[in-house]
Amino acid sequence: MGFDTHTVFDYLKNGDSAIQLVKDSTRFYKPFFGAVIPTETLESKFKTLESKNKFTRLEKMLLLSLSKTIKASGIEINNRVGLIISTTKGNIDVLEDQNHFPKDRAYLGQLGQIIKDYFNFKNDAIVISNACVSGILSVAIAKRYLQEGIYDHIFIVAGDLISDFVLSGFNSFHAISDAPCRPYDQDRVGINLGEAAVSVLVTSDKNHLSDDAVEILGEGSCNDANHISGPSRTGEGLFRSIKSALKEAHITPNQIDYLSAHGTATLFNDEMEAIAFDRLGLNHTPLHSLKGYFGHTLGASGLLETIIGMQSLYQNTLIASAGFKTLGISKPLHIITETTPKKLRTFLKTASGFGGCNTAVLFRKVS
Amino acid sequence: MDKTYHISSYCQIKNSSILVDGKLLFSSPILEFQPFIKSAAQHLNTKYSKFYKMDNLSKLAFLAADILLKNAELDANSEHNIAIVLSNKASSLDTDRTYQTSINDPDNFFPSPSVFVYTLPNICIGEISIKHQLHSENCFFIFDSFNADHLWINAQSLLKLQKAEMVLCGWVDFDDKNYEAFLYLVEENGIIAHSPNEIKRLYKT
Numbered sequence: 072m073g074f075d076t077h078t079v080f081d082y083l084k085n086g087d088s089a090i091q092l093v094k095d096s097t098r099f100y101k102p103f104f105g106a107v108i109p110t111e112t113l114e115s116k117f118k119t120l121e122s123k124n125k126f127t128r129l130e131k132m133l134l135l136s137l138s139k140t141i142k143a144s145g146i147e148i149n150n151r152v153g154l155i156i157s158t159t160k161g162n163i164d165v166l167e168d169q170n171h172f173p174k175d176r177a178y179l180g181q182l183g184q185i186i187k188d189y190f191n192f193k194n195d196a197i198v199i200s201n202a203c204v205s206g207i208l209s210v211a212i213a214k215r216y217l218q219e220g221i222y223d224h225i226f227i228v229a230g231d232l233i234s235d236f237v238l239s240g241f242n243s244f245h246a247i248s249d250a251p252c253r254p255y256d257q258d259r260v261g262i263n264l265g266e267a268a269v270s271v272l273v274t275s276d277k278n279h280l281s282d283d284a285v286e287i288l289g290e291g292s293c294n295d296a297n298h299i300s301g302p303s304r305t306g307e308g309l310f311r312s313i314k315s316a317l318k319e320a321h322i323t324p325n326q327i328d329y330l331s332a333h334g335t336a337t338l339f340n341d342e343m344e345a346i347a348f349d350r351l352g353l354n355h356t357p358l359h360s361l362k363g364y365f366g367h368t369l370g371a372s373g374l375l376e377t378i379i380g381m382q383s384l385y386q387n388t389l390i391a392s393a394g395f396k397t398l399g400i401s402k403p404l405h406i407i408t409e410t411t412p413k414k415l416r417t418f419l420k421t422a423s424g425f426g427g428c429n430t431a432v433l434f435r436k437v438s
Numbered sequence: 439m440d441k442t443y444h445i446s447s448y449c450q451i452k453n454s455s456i457l458v459d460g461k462l463l464f465s466s467p468i469l470e471f472q473p474f475i476k477s478a479a480q481h482l483n484t485k486y487s488k489f490y491k492m493d494n495l496s497k498l499a500f501l502a503a504d505i506l507l508k509n510a511e512l513d514a515n516s517e518h519n520i521a522i523v524l525s526n527k528a529s530s531l532d533t534d535r536t537y538q539t540s541i542n543d544p545d546n547f548f549p550s551p552s553v554f555v556y557t558l559p560n561i562c563i564g565e566i567s568i569k570h571q572l573h574s575e576n577c578f579f580i581f582d583s584f585n586a587d588h589l590w591i592n593a594q595s596l597l598k599l600q601k602a603e604m605v606l607c608g609w610v611d612f613d614d615k616n617y618e619a620f621l622y623l624v625e626e627n628g629i630i631a632h633s634p635n636e637i638k639r640l641y642k643t
Contacts, residue, residue: 100541100544100547159558160534160557161529163534163538166534166535166538167538167542168542177531177534178527178528178529178531179529179580180527180580180581180582183580183582184582195581195582197579197581197588198579198580198581199577199578199579199580200529200558200559200560200578200579200580201559201560201576201577201578202558202560202561208577212577212592215591215592215595215596215599216591216595218595218599219591219594219595219598221591235541236534236537236538236541236557239541239547239549239554240537240549240551240554240557241554242549243549243550243551243554244551244554291575291601292575292576292577293573293574293575293576294522294563294564294567294572294573294574294575294576295564295567295573296564296567296568296570296571296572296573297568298564298568299555299561299564299565299568300551300555307573308573311573315575315601319599424558424560425555425558425560425561425564426558426560426561426563426564427564427567427568428560428563428564428576
């Protein structure tokens with residue numbers, strides 16, 4: 072969809088989705104509806120970065136994104152600057168027979184070292200791999216490192232690929248939609264996969280903020296303790312994660328202006344979220360899932376959707392939940408059906424994933 | 439004044455042995471992981487049918503955690519806010535390789551959902567949470583080698599922010615035939631100070 076936030080947000084305002092029928096037998100064993108980064112575009116963008124080394128597809132995506140964020144921040148990389156890498160599967164494609172990179176490249180520590188070395192970070196990368204909450208959990212963890220005074224600034228870069236590995240895996244769960252996905256809709260049948268790399272700076276120094284900067288008010292990451300591959304019927308972990316974030320932020324649910332939910336468009340995930348939000352009285356809070364635009368970008372999704380949330384606050388714009396027509400969950404929720412201007416100050420980002428994990432982070436516009 | 443925290447107990451599983459607080463709890467002449475961990479679970483009376491369906495990484499993490507949490511003699515009638523912060527080097531690569539093998543050959547293409555679900559390192563945290571009904575904070579980190587400093591920071595933060603009463607922390611790595619678990623419990627009570635140096639000392643013993 073784009074290589075910078077403004078371009079991508081303009082597409083969202085126009086209602087454009089990156090999801091299409093992907094037929095690329097050089098990369099995938101079968102056609103599917105999803106959002107891929109065209110290889111030619113990635114290669115031509117990557118030429119703007121100088122390097123003698125060979126990088127995998129995911130490394131190129133991560134380096135491209137992070138180089139822009141580091142440059143825009145104006146921060147000098149010294150021993151007070153941390154690096155967090157969020158990914159669900161990392162360079163998993165190197166395990167494929169036809170991939171020419173060494174199989175050892177699948178170790179996430181190697182990925183961390185490559186990103187660290189490229190930008191000359193003084194501290195080792197902290198790699199977070201906690202299923203589909205990784206991207207947003209990284210923000211919570213970064214905040215804790217700053218609170219503990221370990222670093223002054225932390226760059227987070229998050230990314231995941233679509234590979235036959237994840238495509239066949241989700242397919243074996245019958246979780247892949249054979250059309251653009253429809254979060255919260257009565258006709259939803261599953262997810263679309265997407266690939267993305269995104270990055271942010273989390274800092275305790277107000278001199279390095281972007282126009283759309285937000286304050287992290289509170290966060291929580293609680294487990295369902297229910298099932299390793301299915302969400303809780305009561306939304307317990309998500310409910311507790313949001314409660315924890317609200318408690319730390321000292322705010323009440325009615326002070327949340329909008330909710331950027333996970334909304335994968337599987338029957339069980341969306342229903343679980345509806346139950347958790349209903350238990351918290353968030354039924355009237357405008358809500359969207361962005362999966363209908365980007366697909367599910369796994370370990371990138373939570374951070375990608377946070378960045379869109381930051382732009383939503385900055386531009387005072389509620390983005391419609393793509394693919395939604397008729398409510399198909401057991402609790403009433405206020406799904407955003409049209410992209411509309413609205414004064415926004417505070418938003419909640421949530422995510423849930425395999426292993427029963429959930430994360431909620433509350434953000435407020437820096438005025 | 440800031441509260442101080444302690445390591446109340448620790449458990450190691452490596453080289454066909456299980457040690458709790460430095461004392462041998464179980465050892466076996468069986469070198470291979472799967473029969474070893476099975477005999478350990480039977481010897482320790484683990485009695486949890488789901489254990490046998492888990493992948494190697496989950497079995498390793500689950501058993502070490504189960505030993506510590508049972509030893510902690512927590513009141514079964516009340517809820518316990520025990521966060522889980524785990525780390526390793528190989529992520530879920532052991533199971534990732536198994537899964538990849540099942541899809542490498544188009545003529546012999548059998549992706550299995552029950553294998554795929556274990557291709558995430560944090561699944562073992564889910565398994566521990568389900569058994570002990572822990573609806574608590576959790577995060578899985580990947581480091582090149584055991585990293586006491588980062589585990590310490592994360593446990594301190596969770597306790598200070600009152601996001602947890604106790605933290606189950608540690609390293610649980612499974613890669614090819616090599617395995618190692620070192621888990622420990624951090625809480626207010628205990629004798630061993632919760633510090634990076636003490637964590638490193640216990641890890642090396």
